[in-house]
Amino acid sequence: MHHHDHDDHHDNHLTPIEARVKALETILTEKGLIDPAAIDAIVDTYETKIGPRNGAAVVARAWADPAFAGWLAGDATAAIASLGYTGRQGEHMRAVFNTPETHNLVVCTLCSCYPWSVLGLPPVWYKAPAYRSRAVIDPRGVLAEFGVALPEERKIRVWDSTAELRYLVVPERPAGTEGMDEAALAALVTRDSMIGTGLALSPEARP
Structure with a gap:
């Protein structure tokens, strides 16, 4: 060490x-x-190039196309593969959708499982024991440290990725994005928003 x-x-x-x-x-x-x-x-x-941009394209399609969102909710592995993004290990993907009532946060308590094909290189903190243990015990506190302050009444669900099953968080679609095309929507989706340690960007905050 x-x-x-x-x-x-x-x-x-x-x-x-x-x-x-x-x-x-x-x-x-x-x-x-x-x-x-x-x-x-x-x-x-x-x-x-691949990394987070793949995941962002998946999220943007789900925001723009309710039928795809339904498919993603029911069989994320197939829905993601339909856009040409598949994991090298053939891991199964599950999509969890943020709503006004529930915020989803992904952690991997036993390992550093991470769907490279849709999220790119894992952030260093994702593998850190402190993040892994605290995200389970005090998810609200961890989120606050990432600058995500959620209302008290919003439930936080923590999902534990494994080698066999990896999670993709579909963040809530930001307000003011009506009429934006998928490419513009994808630009609002950050890697952290697909782990749950961030939110999608507002159109004003777009890089």
Whole structure:
């Protein structure tokens, strides 16, 4: 553990994920196992191109198309696959929908299960024991730390992902998005909103 802390300190100008990728890249390159350019392409693909953008497209389609939303609720694995996004391990997906009454939060208490094909690279905190244990015990407090203050009467459901079943949170569609096309809607869907540690962006907050 101490060694890991030292690495983080040494690479303190990098984000934790950058530091980890860099360390991994160095080891694999030294062993002659990879071409750094190839790794860069893979990381870029998962972090920006595939990753959260796939999930955002799924959410946008559900917002725009009630029939698709129904399919997603009933058989998320098939509905997501119909858009061309499937997991490498063939994991099953389940979509849980946020409503005015209920907010959903995803955690993986025993492992770091994460549907890369629809959410990209997992955030570092997702694997942290503190997040995993506290999200179950005090989800409201954890959400507040992420800047998500929910009304007291809104129920929070915590879903525990496993290697066999991974969850996708469908955030509530923001107000003021009537008439927006799916591409514009997808731009409002953040990775954190699909884990439940964030909300979809309002049109005004769009990047």
